[in-house]
Amino acid sequence: xxxxxxxxxxxxxxxxxxxxxxxxxxxxxxxxxxxxxxxxxxxxxxxxxxxxxxxxxxxxxxxxxxxxxxxxxxxxxxxxxxxxxxxxxxxxxxxxxxxxxxxxxxxxxxxxxxxxxxxxxxxxxxxxxxxxxxxxxxxxxxxxxxxxxxxxxxxxxxxxxxxxxxxxxxxxxxxxxxxxxxxxxxxxxxxxxxxxxxxxxxxxxxxxxxxxxxxxxxxxxxxxxxxxxxxxxxxxxxxxxxxxxxxxxxxxxxxxxxxxxxxxxxxxxxxxxxxxxxxxxxxxxxxxxxxxxxxxxxxxxxxxxxxxxxxxxxxxxxxxxxxxxxxxxxxxxxxxxxxxxxxxxxxxxxxxxxxxxxxxxxxxxxxxxxxxxxxxxxxxxxxxxxxxxxxxxxxxxxxxxxxxxxxxxxxxxxxxxxxxxxxxxxxxxxxxxxxxxxxxxxxxxxxxxxxxxxxxxxxxxxxxxxxxxxxxxxxxxxxxxxxxxxxxxxxxxxxxxxxxxxxxxxxxxxxxxxxxxxxxxxxxxxxxxxxxxxxxxxxxxxxxxxxxxxxxxxxxxxxxxxxxxxxxxxxxxxxxxxxxxxxxxxxxxxxxxxxxxxxxxxxxxxxxxxxxxxxxxxxxxxxxxxxxxxxxxxxxxxxxxxxxxxxxxxxxxxxxxxxxxxxxxxxxxxxxxxxxxxxxxx
Amino acid sequence: xxxxxxxxxxxxxxxxxxxxxxxxxxxxxxxxxxxxxxxxxxxxxxxxxxxxxxxxxxxxxxxxxxxxxxxxxxxx
Numbered sequence: 001x002x003x004x005x006x007x008x009x010x011x012x013x014x015x016x017x018x019x020x021x022x023x024x025x026x027x028x029x030x031x032x033x034x035x036x037x038x039x040x041x042x043x044x045x046x047x048x049x050x051x052x053x054x055x056x057x058x059x060x061x062x063x064x065x066x067x068x069x070x071x072x073x074x075x076x077x078x079x080x081x082x083x084x085x086x087x088x089x090x091x092x093x094x095x096x097x098x099x100x101x102x103x104x105x106x107x108x109x110x111x112x113x114x115x116x117x118x119x120x121x122x123x124x125x126x127x128x129x130x131x132x133x134x135x136x137x138x139x140x141x142x143x144x145x146x147x148x149x150x151x152x153x154x155x156x157x158x159x160x161x162x163x164x165x166x167x168x169x170x171x172x173x174x175x176x177x178x179x180x181x182x183x184x185x186x187x188x189x190x191x192x193x194x195x196x197x198x199x200x201x202x203x204x205x206x207x208x209x210x211x212x213x214x215x216x217x218x219x220x221x222x223x224x225x226x227x228x229x230x231x232x233x234x235x236x237x238x239x240x241x242x243x244x245x246x247x248x249x250x251x252x253x254x255x256x257x258x259x260x261x262x263x264x265x266x267x268x269x270x271x272x273x274x275x276x277x278x279x280x281x282x283x284x285x286x287x288x289x290x291x292x293x294x295x296x297x298x299x300x301x302x303x304x305x306x307x308x309x310x311x312x313x314x315x316x317x318x319x320x321x322x323x324x325x326x327x328x329x330x331x332x333x334x335x336x337x338x339x340x341x342x343x344x345x346x347x348x349x350x351x352x353x354x355x356x357x358x359x360x361x362x363x364x365x366x367x368x369x370x371x372x373x374x375x376x377x378x379x380x381x382x383x384x385x386x387x388x389x390x391x392x393x394x395x396x397x398x399x400x401x402x403x404x405x406x407x408x409x410x411x412x413x414x415x416x417x418x419x420x421x422x423x424x425x426x427x428x429x430x431x432x433x434x435x436x437x438x439x440x441x442x443x444x445x446x447x448x449x450x451x452x453x454x455x456x457x458x459x460x461x462x463x464x465x466x467x468x469x470x471x472x473x474x475x476x477x478x479x480x481x482x483x484x485x486x487x488x489x490x491x492x493x494x495x496x497x498x499x500x501x502x503x504x505x506x507x508x509x510x511x512x513x514x515x516x517x518x519x520x521x522x523x524x525x526x527x528x529x530x531x532x533x534x535x536x537x538x539x540x541x542x543x544x545x546x547x548x549x550x551x552x553x554x555x556x557x558x559x560x561x562x563x564x565x566x567x568x569x570x571x572x573x574x575x576x577x578x579x580x581x582x583x584x585x586x587x588x589x590x591x592x593x594x595x596x597x598x599x600x601x602x603x604x605x606x607x608x609x610x611x612x613x614x615x616x617x618x619x620x621x622x623x624x625x626x627x628x629x630x631x632x633x634x635x636x637x638x639x640x641x642x643x644x645x646x647x648x649x650x651x652x653x654x655x656x657x658x659x660x661x662x663x664x665x666x667x668x669x670x671x672x673x674x675x676x677x678x679x680x681x682x
Numbered sequence: 683x684x685x686x687x688x689x690x691x692x693x694x695x696x697x698x699x700x701x702x703x704x705x706x707x708x709x710x711x712x713x714x715x716x717x718x719x720x721x722x723x724x725x726x727x728x729x730x731x732x733x734x735x736x737x738x739x740x741x742x743x744x745x746x747x748x749x750x751x752x753x754x755x756x757x758x
Contacts, residue, residue, distance in 0.1 A: 063711035067704040096736040097713050257710045261718075282739070283723070292726055388741035391730045400743060401730070495730060495743030496708070 011089030013060030014500035020147035109221040128273040295389040306373040314366030356533025356593035379505040398484030410440030439476035444588035456627040532586040571676035637668035686747040694752035
């Protein structure tokens with residue numbers, strides 16, 4: 001029988017850990033430079049000769065303290081699960097910082113293998129790493145790999161298969177000339193990778209004695225327990241329950257960190273040749289992208305390019321989708337006719353499902369390009385620079401520059417954007433970011449803008465649609481500013497984010513990311529939008545008298561008529577619009593498919609469909625100003641049920657979820673009413 | 683002086699980090715231990731900056747930069 005091994009992947013953020021993981025499993029994981037992005041445990045499996053390896057991707061972390069959720073989770077997993085081998089993925093081009101986590105992992109006592117990733121970058125920079133000396137000093141196997149070029153992958157798994165039983169390697173060799181004179185009772189240099197000062201080693205020995213005689217703590221690794229007690233780690237201190245105040249007179253956490261770094265400096269001194277030989281390209285790029293004068297214009301330019309591609313290339317591709325949809329529609333109609341399908345069934349399939357789901361599917365190219373652009377920005381390393389560039393503005397709003405990243409992600413989809421706000425440490429910061437992120441125009445709202453802008457604004461369609469993004473950002477910023485004024489707390493700017501090296505985005509990483517998003521979109525079209533389309537079709541074709549040809553006698557019309565007066569001040573006082581907006585709560589794209597169903601237009605995005613719809617709407621006195629107000633309302637009101645569910649999950653409060661709904665509805669009504677009333681004056 | 687008073691393009695030695703325990707330990711774990719040299723790569727008027735510590739770049743908000751006591755590194 002094949003032997004099953006559990007292998008955990010641990011590493012710093014931005015070290016290429018997830019790329020390496022993907023190289024083995026091909027799992028559809030999101031890969032990004034955003035710390036904590038893989039906060040959910042991801043698993044995959046692979047076969048290696050006689051072994052079955054279960055691979056687990058853990059969140060990117062810098063250390064193993066118990067101060068953050070990700071670090072706690074990783075520590076618990078390593079200590080408590082049946083993990084057999086830990087692969088510590090390190091960015092070889094930033095070895096000094098990466099080794100800190102390595103030393104902490106080694107102290108946990110499970111077999112660790114160091115995978116030195118990004119060796120290609122090390123070579124490019126003319127640096128060399130002594131691959132003989134490094135494993136000697138660490139006492140663990142060190143395997144050079146390149147996740148991007150897919151080299152060293154087999155050798156790494158070979159090491160996993162062979163290293164699994166070794167709790168301790170005996171090839172540790174230290175040369176500590178100055179320490180040889182040490183008179184410490186115990187010579188630990190051939191036992192442990194990191195040996196601390198005599199003072200700390202004495203205390204460790206004393207604590208271990210007490211732990212052993214007490215016998216309450218069951219562990220094979222007393223040394224780690226002793227170290228954690230010396231660091232005054234809350235979890236471990238509570239678990240131990242002994243009074244050790246005679247030994248532990250203060251927290252030795254800083255000393256322990258300092259001494260680990262002292263040892264890392266020794267390693268770097270011995271193992272790294274030609275440090276900083278070549279100035280990193282990153283510094284040259286950063287001179288522009290994070291420059292005080294050039295940073296902001298560069299950011300705006302990049303965003304403008306992203307939207308330009310989303311609209312132009314997306315629309316060009318959309319043309320082909322529409323033509324295909326026309327043909328499908330004609331073929332299905334003819335097929336149903338030939339089969340002699342009943343009127344109700346024909347209406348359900350053609351008017352309900354095809355116009356609803358199909359109308360939304362034609363936006364796939366726009367959405368594909370937007371997510372491709374966001375993936376490129378993340379994977380290249382630019383995204384975290386945005387936090388720095390936007391920091392001056394954000395700190396005026398009482399937010400950390402980091403809060404801008406969830407907001408940018410909000411251009412893609414509000415659900416993961418709200419989730420990304422987790423990386424903010426301060427709970428108040430997090431709450432305010434969660435409250436304003438839904439104002440950032442997500443890709444689901446794009447279909448609404450594209451449809452109405454093209455219908456009513458002709459050649460000015462692109463600026464009209466683009467203005468939605470600007471209005472959304474303005475409302476978000478204004479809302480954040482007002483909230484900051486209301487509750488004046490904090491004032492300190494706690495921005496702390498790593499700016500990783502720029503790199504050429506990895507095709508595989510990008511492909512997995514974009515496919516994941518496209519799949520989500522298709523799934524949504526097949527489920528939520530499918531069901532919503534049928535539901536809307538039912539509401540519109542059935543009334544108190546059963547199936548009806550007269551839509552104004554339908555259930556939907558009755559509901560819409562109740563709400564229409566409320567929307568009248570915003571120029572949206574039609575029952576059809578009220579109904580379309582309610583249906584948009586399922587997903588924003590549904591607003592488009594609802595219009596298609598409501599006005600009986602089979603291919604709403606075709607030129608003929610748009611002309612038809614525009615004519616019908618004009619008959620109701622609905623013009624360009626009304627269309628613009630509708631776009632604003634769609635921009636600002638509740639994004640979708642899924643977003644509300646995520647907001648509730650993140651804020652863990654019904655009160656704040658309610659506040660968020662009221663804020664969205666209030667802003668949508670207020671801004672669209674203002675625009676309509678002022679616009680009507682001219 | 684604190685890091686916040688530092689100038690772009692210069693290196694400084696960390697003397698002390700006066701932040702809450704969690705934030706202090708986080709900075710130290712990232713390599714900002716006492717005696718470490720920090721280079722200021724870029725600095726904004728509001729005090730936010732890009733620094734390089736042990737080969738890694740970080741963006742610090744003015745609040746973080748103002749909490750790190752430093753001294754100018756003597757050229758040696």
